[in-house]
Amino acid sequence: MRLSAPIYHLKRRAKRLSREEGVPLHDALDRIARTEGFSAWSMLAAKAAALTPADRLFPQFMPGDMVLVGARPGQGKTLMSLELAVEAMRSGHRAAFFSLEYTEKDVRDRLQAIGVEPAQFDELFEVDCSDAISADYVVKQMAAAPRGTFVVIDYLQLLDQRRENPDLNVQVRTLKSFACDQGLIVVFISQIDRSYDPSVKPCPDLSDIRLPNPLDLKLFDKTCFLNNSEVQFRAAS
CATH class of the missing domain: 3.40.50.300 (P-loop containing nucleotide triphosphate hydrolases)
Known part of the structure; x- marks a missing residue:
């Protein structure tokens, strides 16, 4: 699976989401991960590391x-x-x-x-x-x-x-x-x-x-x- 954006862009989205909706950053990260097809940010991060060229x-x-x-x-x-x-x-x-x-x-x-x-x-x-x-x-x-x-x-x-x-x-x-x-x-x-x-x-x-x-x-x-x-x-x- 290819990510919709580089992982650092996804992190920025999560930080913005955390600020705008007042949710903990780890929750925002998990929400972003789910939009990418992963159950949690840890799973997305592991996949991203494997994809690093x-x-x-x-x-x-x-x-x-x-x-x-x-x-x-x-x-x-x-x-x-x-x-x-x-x-x-x-x-x-x-x-x-x-x-x-x-x-x-x-x-x-x-x-x-x-x-x-x-x-x-x-x-x-x-x-x-x-x-x-x-x-x-x-x-x-x-x-x-x-x-x-x-x-x-x-x-x-x-x-x-x-x-x-x-x-x-x-x-x-x-x-x-x-x-x-x-x-x-x-x-x-x-x-x-x-x-x-x-x-x-x-x-x-x-x-x-x-x-x-x-x-x-x-x-x-x-x-x-x-x-x-x-x-x-x-x-x-």
Whole structure:
């Protein structure tokens, strides 16, 4: 059974229901679960955990890979990227999350939203929310990162927002070369153009990436697109 929305959306519905109707949160969660065809929230949560694709996707990544994770707002691209980072850490690798969008608290709150206690991975997980994030900044910060380190950049379209930074294509090429040399896996969270129409195709693809500046999309080895609980993963041919 496929859920009608990502589990974190269902949790938000339950919290809103709890506030609006003055019922305990656990009752609201169970009510939401029943609308999804489960007798209780615990059953839905167990099913959702089994449906999480990150554990199936992560083994397909190799050191040196450049990965694009794209979706419209609210479809779970940040959570998917964090789930993949968690899989990397569970495999004994380090992970780093560079964000021009969120604060460190936001990132840790989102880890908790997917059922992960941040303290569990404190020694393996680095969050960097500096305004100076760019390709050169990431290269400098990750210069000593061991092979297999999983790096998330949030998000692609913000990398060249500062005029002093090189253009986006140059930065992505820099990171591709660095990932190959260091044996890192680099994931870019990406916006999707508003023209994307889910009634035409169930998931966006490379043609739907929002590109305010030119970028050679062939630089990415693998892509993962999300929409309405649908996940499409592709490796470059």
